[in-house]
Amino acid sequence: MLLCIDTGNTNTVFSIWDGDSFIATWRTSTEHQRTGDQYYVWLSTLMRFQGIEADITEAIISSTVPRVVFNLRVLCNRYFNCRPVVVGKPECALPMAPRVDAGTTVGPDRLVNTAGAYDRYGGDLIVVDFGTATTFDVVAADGAYVGGVIAPGVNLSLQALHEAAAALPHVDITKPADVIGTNTVACMQSGVFWGYVGLVREICARIKAEYDRPMRVIATGGLAPLFEQGDTLFDTFDEYLTIHGLTVIHKYNKDLGTL
């Protein structure tokens, strides 16, 4: 069975696959101090709790936080006796190389989203991933990542208001019914939520104008559903796009015979 690990700056998602069948997925916070042993205690407890007897023999890792990779490698080596494929490392081949400025390191999550989205939806896409940062990835007709946009994440924007202004509290994001807030919290939520709707709409419109071919917009990431409701920002919402991308890249490397 295959263990897929997707580490973002806030959360790390583990998922287990048996060939094309999805077995389970779990999420934990991303902390670079966590050791391989700690990951295993957490993971094996959840597996036992759900009665999953997974015989993990292969693993693939994508991490936007380079320093956690060491301990994730230890987890795979020590407890699953396998060498994980790490997206972004030279030994991990990609179905299509990114076409970006020389010397640019594209976030592995964006490469994974690109591979997953191309496999499921074909090319000419904008993938919007609502993570710690909100990324827009442009996937060309041939499936290559050809650039995009990085915007401050939704929660990051709220946190920045709280941290920079003495009188602004910590607030969770929600979709406000009205635009005109009648208290501080409602004003903040309105600013970030409706501001974000505008940000997504404007960036997608400008990408489409610049790209000059019809494109579809695919949304993913923890907060994407919040922006899905009632607004026509996206063509498709795909919660499991990144996980799917990891399975696609793993299969690609396996088929090459390099694993």
Ligand SMILES: Nc1ncnc2c1ncn2[C@@H]1O[C@H](COP(=O)(O)OP(=O)(O)O)[C@@H](O)[C@H]1O
């Ligand atoms: N289902 C959810 N509901 C509300 N907030 C969420 C949910 N999932 C994630 N978040 C929040 O969205 C932000 C981005 O999370 P996530 O997509 O896990 O980011 P990353 O991939 O960068 O680690 C975080 O602040 C997280 O707490």
Ligand SMILES: CC(C)(COP(=O)(O)O)[C@@H](O)C(=O)NCCC(=O)O
């Ligand atoms: C933009 C990101 C911080 C998003 O990470 P996330 O929100 O998933 O934690 C990550 O993709 C990254 O570190 N990228 C490197 C720069 C680039 O992609 O161009």
Ligand SMILES: [K+]
């Ligand atoms: K992400």
